[in-house]
Amino acid sequence: MYWISLLLVFLGACAPLNQSKSEAGNWLSVLSHATDLQNVTKLENFRYGSFLRQVLDVYVPKKPARGILVFGYGGGFRDGNKDEYGFAGEAFASLGFVTVIYDYRLNPDFTFPTYLEDAALVVRWAVDYSRRFGVNPKNLVVAGHSAGAYLTAMLATDKRYLERVGLKPSDIKLALCLSGGYDFYDASRQEHSGFLSDDLRDVFGNPSTYPQTQPIRFIDGDEPAFLIVHGAQDQILPVVQARSFVKKLQDAHEPVKYLEYENLDHAQTITTVAQPLRFLSSVYADLKTELEKHF
DSSP states (O other): OHHHHHHHHHHTTTTTSSSSHHHHHHHHHHHHTEEEEEEEEEEEEESSSSTOOEEEEEEEESOOSSSSEEEOSTTTTOOOOOOHHHHHHHHHHTTEEEEEOOOOOTTTTOOOTHHHHHHHHHHHHHHHHGGGOOTTSSSEEEEEHHHHHHHHHHHHOOOOOHHTOOOOGGOOEEEEEEEEEEEEEOOOOGGGGGSEEEHHHTOOOOOOGGGOOOOGGGGOOOOOEEEEEEEEEEEHHHHHHHHHHHHHHHHHHOEEEEETTTTTTTTTOOOOOOOOGGGGOHHHHHHHHHHHHOO
16 A cells, blocks of 8 residues: 555646645655655754745755755645655755755745745855855755746846845856746737746736746856756646757756656656655656766
């Protein structure tokens, strides 16, 4: 029964088109509870702001760390909880990084650009506290899956958000994006006000700011290195927009590595980095190889 449950996680735990958000969260919690944290110390509920959801956890490897990694989870900017992502905390900590997993303010109570403002505050927190964990703040990875990958890409391309907290995109050594959204708005598209779905339209608020929501529009040759991961079977954020983002980075002569997985969908790029499911794809092993090239 244990393995059946985990395989069900692999087969679509995060997919909002097939399951309710509560069901997805339950499966992610199952996966996190099945993850062994014996080589990681988990420190919980640090505050990075005064709002209820401005809180984060830190996963510290018991071996010396090579860097600090800030991870933002998905959920369409409407759902998600750091407690569901213990498996991701263990995965990145086992790769040698002090790993920060944060909650951020969500729609409908908040709208764009609140999510980005919170992500920038967490990066500021990670830089400020990195030396307390024995890590050089210059060895900074900003990472995420789905909505979290979008936040990562925006921080790495639109300098306004990090500048507000006294940082800049070049302070990021590597931007790691899994199944993210980079180019999902087109003003000429009649459906969904130009977005891929009504849900995406609604979380981005004021129509006058729609063009300012796309990471691909901010590439100007001053970005950090990117590592972009996407599944070819992604039905939530189509692979074609990840490819266009990669090409734009390449055209700007930015350092970018792109890993595309023919048989993986939107959720599986993150669920298969989990300790119990690593045998189902090469994503974890590939991340290990690529991260070792940078750190």
